[in-house]
Amino acid sequence: MVIGSGPVVIGQAAEFDYSGVQACKVLLEEGYEVVLVNSNPATIMTDPEFATRTYVEPLLPGPVAQIIEKERPDALLPTLGGQTALNLAMDLSADGTLEKYGVELIGANREAIIRGEDREVFRQVMNDAGIRIPWSITVESVEQACKELDEGDASLPAIIRPAFTMGGQGGGIAETREELEQVVAKGIAASPIGQVLVEESVIGWGEFELEVMRDRNDNVVIICSIENVDPMGVHTGDSITVAPAQSLTDPVYQSLRDIAIAVIREVGVETGGSNVQFAVNPADGEIVVIEMNPRVSRSSALASKATGFPIAKMAAKLAVGYALEEIPNDITRATPASFEPTIDYVVTKIPRFAFEKFPGADEKLSTYMQSVGEVMSIGRTFRESFAKALDSRELDSRPEVPETDEALLEAIATPTPGRIDLVLAAFDRGLSVEQVHEQTKIDPWFLRELALLASEGDGTGGLERIYNSVDTCAAEFEAATPYYYSSHEPEGSPSEIRRGEKPSVVILGAGPNRIGQGIEFDYCCVHAAMTARECGRDAVMVNCNPETVSTDYDTSDRLYFEPLTMDHVLAVCEQEKPEGVIVMFGGQTPLKLAEGLKEAGIPLLGTPVEAIDAAEDRGKFGALIDRLGIKPPPYGTALSAAEAEEIAAGIGYPLLVRPSFVLGGRAMEICYSNEDLKAYLDRHVKASPEHPLLLDRFLENAIEVDVDALCDGEEVFVAGIMQHVEEAGVHSGDSACVIPPMSIGQEMIDEIKAATSAIALELGVVGLINIQYAVAAGELYVIEANPRASRTVPFVSKAIGIPLAKVATRIMLGQKIADQNLPEFTGDHVSVKEAVLPFSRFQGADSVLGPEMKSTGEVIGIGPDFPTAFGKAQAAAGVALPEAGTVFISVTDTDKAAATQLAAQLHDLGFSILATGGTAQAISRMGTPVEAIKKIAEGSPHVVDMIEERRCDLVINTPTGSGARADGYEIRSAAIRHGIPSVTTLTGASAAVRAMSARANGSSEVKSLQELHGS
């Protein structure tokens, strides 16, 4: 059994799909039956072909124990699914499930996991081994922390790390006593065992990581060293990092190496990969070990892509008994894996953030991770590599550079997402390395290089672009694996591309993960590559995201690890002379390049560029659906602020307002009045001819429907009709949705199918199309059409058992729908997709859902009926719906009638009800017992006090319009701080109550995808 990492969340993302896929492939090849559990439908690893049995069930002890009971696996490999898998394996071990069914833990045993993960035990082990780690004290209460401070056993500044959380969630730095109290309280709440470590601050020291592998013969090798540009104090996931380490002398590097080897042995990881983090005092080279992860990690995915050494694949082989020397190096094939990669280039990783999505959130980077994705680049020199990484970020905007030198220096003292741009700006302005070092504590080595980058550019002037291989051995041996990067060398330098005779298909990836463009698109790109190969073409992948399956060199025939910019993509096309380029699967990133590629004479596969334009241009699209007799909600396009107000008056409020050409609902808002609209126009880009503003009538209480369909130009296959659980107005990426639709009649479904067919054919779609509809008062409205792969493609594929992206690729390569024997979906199961939200990561940001997408990932729940499937999806998303206890309800007036019904149902299920003022009155009037509680304005003890005391187990709180936001904000923030599930829409609440009621009636059986889809 292999456990995945579940939904993409901050700190645990696509890298575990990459490692999981590698592991599953290896185990199948070795002849094992693989039982996979992962709740994330957007992963390649949950494709049925990567396991014998694939369960998309919640990663919780209950469901997984049920699967173990059914499948009786011999062993459990817990080290490839991140912290989630490791914690789950520990739970299953602790509750006796593994022992009961005779399941052996492989890779890392229970003791090793505890030694690596439990900070107190880890400290003991390191002390016993004579390895220096920062002083630290385990604390289980704020009082205890203060006492240690008073007694001198602790000092400030100190770092607070909660036990058993991933990505440092809930931790932070305390420089004052007050901060210590706050951060310790937060950390204890975040830790599943209520324990935090208060530890010596080594802020400002250099931060390094070593990726280590050990086999059953106790042979240990270092795969890669990584140096953080941002010194200690910024979580390594949020730091810009470089491989290999640049500033270390050989003796210091060898000391790190020796310590890393000692750590993996002391912790007792029997086989597989681990990562060891170090802080090195720049003044005297003093080394301390910060932590180790006894499993494959984000850093190991990066190290794999950086060196070409596939850590997860090797870890899986080691776990089933191979020794390193028995495994050939994948890339040279002639030498064994028992070696240490050496590289002849520089790798840069830059994280990608999403603070713009969370107004009010503090952009300061700290010891808990806040980035949502990352880019990696390879160049022959530091500057070339770094400049490529900066390009790869694909930022919409750069930070504003303060006007005075003083203000600029002040700004760079705080680590923020934009600091690196400010540092470059500082050098551009002539500030010195010493001045910048004083503020940032970034190692002068990096600063000198960055200063050179600012003054002289990336050093490629006068040189020629060529392609080199990533070969693990600095060219000492011939590389067999076609993994390439571009670099600049003197004229006449040879390129290493080995292009065969087959026609090639270039697939452009999605670039860095971000909110609105995540792993779903990588899934589609991987499917495109697999299909292109099946169709006799060489699949060529271009991408710069190190976390993904698409950038595994096994995925394609040739991998170009390059920024997705016009310049780099054209250069690849120049090499490849492809049959065609696929831009439809990587989200907006490749789509933005489509027009330019076409102009450069590069053939594009699938839906023509004109169709994309016809769908995105409001005027053209409006005319098109008008021809087809399909109606949109009333809308208009404004080219100025004045025009916006004028149009708004004509359409009427409420209005949905957004700039054109955006993904994931950036800057999209609902305006209920002219005042709202004015405020919006003030806050966001002014409407202008270059930046048109779109205004749509917002259909209140409408049901929103998402459709994914395939079209070959002649025929349309409507693959999935998804009904949103949340009402219209919540971004489709954040809304739960269900297949098949639950409350739409057959007549309306037929109408949706007909409309979808008509639009796809009229646009001239060749491949995938996604159309969003709203159903209001029995009428169908088209909201928008996107003639490309949508975020829901993997979910629909798994719900109906047809791999849509593969079918679409075949269509793009000339096959017809009629040739592919696509079965009509007849399954009687219900599939629910639920979004996973990152609010707990962003202090200060409101957690309310709206038209701007905020979720980082998704889960799927499959069951025989909607309540069961919805309940599973909630559980998988980490929303632990309570089985008993107290529910707090506070809703707006329009929701009061429905809320009283819910209260009655909850009462029948045995819950106590708490409510404020009006809501309490309404509930009480219907005869349901309710305890009234004060609003914040009414003074303590009020609703937030109640949440702070954790007196309730579920919060139902709906905000609307512009009123009463402040209370709601405080309530939701408090709920998030204390990990209390909170539902912000009434339909969501209603579904939750139905799920709680279904669960009270007993749990359902678990079924694998293979069973559901009869394969």
Next chain:
Amino acid sequence: MSKTQPGYVLLEDGSRFDGLLCGSLEGGVGEVVFNTAMTGYQEAVTDPSYAGQIITFTYPMIGNYGVSDRAMESGRAHARGVIMREARNHADAATAEGGWLDWLEANGVWAITGVNTRALVRHIRDRGAMRGGIFPASTGVDEARATIEAEPSMAGSDFASQVTPEAPIEHDGKGPHVVALDTGIKASIVNQFLERDCRVTLLPCQTPAGEVMGRDPDLLFLANGPGDPAAVEAVTATVRELIGRKPMVGICLGHQLLSRAVGLETFKLPFGHRGSNHPVKDLETGVIEITSQNHGFAVVGPDGGGTIENDEPVRWQTDHGEAVLSHINLYDRTVEGLRLPEARAMTVQHHPEAGPGPRDARHLFDRFLDLAKEG
């Protein structure tokens, strides 16, 4: 960066790689080899084993952490030149006592940067290490070629006598007395013995056997060093006289000399082993160690081939009883170490002292001293 001027690397087969001269700008010729380590540039250049050679560093950023006295493997630079992709003169590291390019210049090491070192390395990998030189752009290719032709080939070259000390060097210690024939010993080797409380005497490699024995050694040590082992027959003859009289240990060139002394052959590897990542299996323990390597020649296997097929302690019949394979290189399966029980001798081809490189095999010095204790 300090002074630069356009220049190029020319190999004896006519291949040319352009760059910028830096460090000492004059230029000159030698055997062009490559080293794949990512750290330890100063250690490499001061390792006497690189005498007569020009080192191509595969890692592109060289000079990152400056230079320091502690990184000196001998009293001066021995490599004739260095070829780099992106040389640096930074001296910000806490240990840095100066910049790398300044140091190269002060030590008369020719240097060139901006070279497509990867293309150069692939060329050497495919065609073998060969003679070549670093030249200013103003030097014509014909002239450069003639200079290269005039340089003797590495096969048959005796560099050991150029790097050996003129007089004995003694280091005090309370423990066993290690007497070394110094064919260019690295400071790290001496330090490993000193750390184990040894008394160490380094003798000029021409020292006659009788004089060596007159030093009353507990352990005879055959050092690393440059050049072709076949070209230092005089030292081999001394070793032949000494073998069996006291426990004897050899590293790198010392391993090759001892092998030759007992009648085994050596051969030139196509492009040598130079780096910090070669896996070597210790056949006595089964443990794989990542090793520091720097050699262009190797010992021929018992069946007359350059490689050994299985991970087994194969045996040679030698003039001093059996030689047993103790270490094997897992990269190319060449001989990495021998044990000669009758002669009370053991040798390794790689560098267990590290400096630069991994320290996995440092424990071998304990094994060396155990041999000395057995007497």
